[in-house]
Amino acid sequence: MTRHEVIPTILTFLTSFNLLTAQTIDARQVFSNTHGIKQEGTTFYEVEGYSIFVHSHKASFDEKGFNKIKKKYSINKEISPVNDTTFQTGKVLVKTDNRTKLVTESDVYYLFPQGQSEIKVIGLQTTNKRDEELEKFFVRSILDNSIPNSVYSSMVVDSINFAGRFIVLGPACHWMGTHNIQCPNLGQMNWAEFRSIDKAKEMVNAQFDIIANKAIGEVLQQDTINIIFEGSETKALKTKYKIQIPQLIMGGSNILIIYYVATEVRGKYVTCVLSHYTDDVNAKTLPPLLNEVMKLKE
Known part of the structure; x- marks a missing residue:
């Protein structure tokens, strides 16, 4: 391991709105705080303390496929996907991890069916207190392909x-x-x-x-x-x-x-x-x- 490989290990921390979101989220302001990088098969974002990725997996949108996703992202088998009223076709998995005695990390995974044999995963991670309004806004922006090219x-x-x-x-x-x-x-x-x-x-x-x-x-x-x-x-x-x-x-x-x-x-x-x-x-x-x-x- 070279020393320039060590720093990232230490420092890397790797729309159809509902009425409330439409009233309180300033899309232009949020996107001005966003940075995105597209790589082959995966897109990454950082927005207001959230590390976000988008990736599609070959998996059926059922219990077998959900278990495959949970294994991929080290999610406890006991955590079950739940419905989200904002996204009728999607499911959500949430896990938390105590990074230190003072810091809790939240990982939120939105799952959406892509045809019969693929699941799109939108993963969001933060050490800040969760901002569910921002989360839903950004997930909707990804689904609607409404994130401006200027963020990339x-x-x-x-x-x-x-x-x-x-x-x-x-x-x-x-x-x-x-x-x-x-x-x-x-x-x-x-x-x-x-x-x-x-x-x-x-x-x-x-x-x-x-x-x-x-x-x-x-x-x-x-x-x-x-x-x-x-x-x-x-x-x-x-x-x-x-x-x-x-x-x-x-x-x-x-x-x-x-x-x-x-x-x-x-x-x-x-x-x-x-x-x-x-x-x-x-x-x-x-x-x-x-x-x-x-x-x-x-």
């Missing part, structure tokens, strides 16, 4: 849309997931965009707690510091994190510097986790990727 990125990275600002990065960087970009030896960051600061803070706190409790490493030091983030003063939690893999195997430093930020950016509320190894380019200040969005306040 090519796997070949040239630039990224960071909270409404396009940043040119060039070919040195690659997507580790939706809203998760890595530039080897130059830094990595993942982020989510929200309509409320409370949701942003909830997510960044969960990310810190999950990373801090991973068996693969330990937090050596943590401090709250002042930074300039996208041109505005705010605070970040800065941690020094040691990965329990020898440097010889890592191929370099096994110490990560990680910054956790939740703040307002251009009318959005952003959660961002930025990291770099202590031997990355310009590591004594900020590596190039991190320097694109933040500055250390002297």
